[in-house]
Amino acid sequence: MFRTKERVWGGMDREKMDKMEIAAKTGDPLTSPAEGLVFGVWDDGRMAQDFRKRLDAALQGEVSRILDNGEFKGTPNDVLFLPTMGKLSARYLVLAGLGSREKTSPELIRKVSGTVARAARSRNLSSLASTLVSNDGAEPEHVSEAIVEGTLLALYRFDHYKSTDKDKKEKNRKAGAVSKDFASLHLFSSREAEKKVRKGIEWARAILRGTYLARDLGNHPANIATPSMIAQTASVECQKRGIRFVSYDREKLEEMGLGALVGVAKGSMEPARLIQMEYRPSKAANAKPVLLVGKTLTFDSGGISLKPAEKMETMKGDMSGGAAVLGTMMAIADLGIPLWVVGLMPATENMPSGTANKPGDVLRAFNGKTIEVINTDAEGRLILADALSWGVKTFDPALVIDLATLTGAVTVALGAHAIGVLGNDQKRMSEVLEIGESVGEKGWQLPLFEEYFEQIKSPIADIQNVGGRGAGTITAAAFLSHFVDEKPWVHLDIAGTAWVESDEPYKPKGNVGIGIRLLTHYLGKLSEDKDLRKPEKRESRKK
Template identity: 40%
Template sequence: MDFELCTLTPHAAASHDADALILLWPDAADRADPALADPLTLWARQAIADGDLAADAGQWVAAYRLPGVRARRLVLVRCGDGGARRVRQAVAGAWAALKAGGPAGTLLLQLGALPPVAVAAAVQAIAQVSYRYTTTVTEAKPRSLRRVAVGVADAAAVQTAFDEAVAIVHGQELAREWANRPANHATPTDLAEAALALKKHGIAVEVMGPKEVAKLGMGALLAVSQGSAQPLRFIVLQYRGAGKRVAPVALVGKGITFDTGGISLKPAAEMDEMKFDMSGAASVLGVFAALARLRPALNVVGLIPACENMPGGRAVKPGDVVRSFSGQTIEILNTDAEGRLILCDALAYARQRFQPSAMIDIATLTGACVIALGHVRSGLFATDDALAQALLQAGDAVGDPCWRLPLDDEYAEALKTSFADVANVGGRAAGVVTAAKFLQRFVGDTAWAHLDIAGTAWTGGKEKGATGRPVPLLVRFLQQQAASLAAKPTPPAARTRRAATRRP
């Protein structure tokens, strides 16, 4: 979908060439200058005066071929105080009204003087509600919405927020696309090809197979993959926006392209949803697609251990002991706790090879997180308070919230075993925490955060599908990290070297 930011007065919005127009009306507009006489404002004020538009956010009224307005269809919608949450609510309601009346190829979102955060929320919201999966649907209708113009009072004032939102949208849609694909259309090899497609956007990509992974000594990743006919892929992406000496941020995404549970087989009901078990990997791909657009001044590496978890004659068995990349041995008590096994090797590898300033893993890791937090907030664990706070703030800012959970040492007691250095599960009690404590063993003293997105990566039921979370959270976090890096003073020696190489 194409987005365009325009400075549009109400008069200009009325004459703008679009199939449909959504006019967001904040509470403050009720108190604006009544002398304004453009068709849109007059119509909106009349609808309010007649009692046809209630004051609650999300309430709307529609019109068809309104005199003086070029757009064929028009929806006026309340957005309350103009905050991000109310704007998202308003856009969703207005789009539902438009969608009921048939396709709208081009749309004008008229936001007026709403602040940058509202502009970003509106862009993300319209992309979210208009998304349609088509890859494996033979007679799928093409996406009805092709172009969105965003009308504002001052484009320059909101340009930065708009650009970030558009990048997030493209990254989030890439994540949704891959997470939504059936497992036979999103194998580890397919994921690797999706990563390689990012090379044309300036992302460095390296793909390793079983032989390379075995040579590295990633016994945990190999163990999970050995029951499947699909060969594993270990994908490494690098975005370089800062100097070589600047330590990168590492993102590690769980890439289980289908999870049967292995020998510890899952129940048949809703097992089809286990195609979403690579949502962490999909979110890493989405973040790198967004980085390619935004070009922030920092370095980021992405690691995706990708494989299937299948039962079979060669599959790992409960009670087996494997040696991980870090050298620690792991007793696999439950083969359905496989995500932490592939992540632990990737985390240890990221730490050793890249020496990152921080590591963040993203995984649909535990059903226990869904029980704890439902589908509203992702679970957050962190060894570093500053890192945790930055992620919390980033999530709240873009409507992709998370909630910090504990990492007390006492929780690790449940992972003790007599047959290896650590067991891969610790029982049902505090399962979301013991999973995080397992991963913590492999990060050393590197600042680390774990995002359990089991409850937020997809929506079940009738509207089943991937959400693309936490791409918005991660993109905003990385943007903030780039801004912090830019704000740091340049060391005197570096300034001297730059001055010496400057041409007269």
């Protein structure tokens, strides 16, 4: 196995994140010893509470001079670092633009906090204190979570394969430039809000653990993050949390009748896996589980229907749906969410070889449906078909949610800013869309009319795996609908949102770790859903 810097799975970044001090504070923020003290400024020059007046008193009117002269306009994501010259305990006063008061939201706070964190890191600061929880009308729990997430997601780094880091650090040391790790983040609020702030911090930490791991898995090259190694990682994380874990190998998959998954896997030398995780707390609110299924293509070359060479290296991230399922299972267990949840990750590569699927081949899925393979690059829906139908048959779930970097068509339709949402249960889709909007992982619903099902009819099999050029995201979902046995089902196509090509406020270039925040909050809401608490009908169970 290839190793670098004596680690494979990116534990250093996650370990530093876990060790970082994140605390709720209720004292006077102007006495904070943090190196950077953050205050929000709206585009009308106003600041929360009496902060502007107090800062002017401490800094001889410098803040008002800057704001009144238009040197800082409070535009969203604008950041200004002012040296305090010893007049405050903090080294820098940090002004963070919030834009319009009416449009301030947790997602804006997340982005602003990310921008501040990136600027702080460029100045080699090791600590920040934020007063953004104190903004008028802010919901302390949601805002505190957004501050922590924005800060730490922005600070995430993936440099595991840079062999020059050690030499660079030694050179900096000799020059007297010592790079410091980010050590602390303090959130100032009123005493009345302190409990909610602590809860927001707790949720953020749990979501961040899962997101950091998901980003690591998606950023590692495919020769490291193989199906076997992802299964190994999932096993370790499940064992830490008491989550039941099973990994099925190819021989077992063939025995189980997962012909579509095996069909995709047979072109690769890397053994396929079906990873099963079951979180069932003693006080679970639901009589039947929620089933999460995530596409886990550790590398997608397109198979015999080979992809173009340009950007093919990003296809190591085609396992982002599976990574989101793993990260979500970690988060809900860490938070103790009282909900029975099963996670499935069908993991394989899609490679061309003498044993690979060919266009025109017919595969038999777990539920008995036959599939004509028109294009081997539409393999994600094949492995999901088996995972969905096997999961539905095995666990009889109350709700099914799948995530997949499934279609390029969703990027054409929605760009990089929205998840494609489809399914067969409007109530559940609407709930997912609402949660996504509130946590900054927005979605947009696409139709699933009966006419689209005509496009995936095959002349020689039950269905075919592509439906022509038009409505590619929709026909992919129409295909998957054949494998959920009419269970309530929501499909999330994350192909456009799973990867960014350049740095964004809290998204460094590379894998985003999309979906974990959305799913964790949604499952938290579902744990309070009375419909899921209905007692199970024993007679149907006996069948």
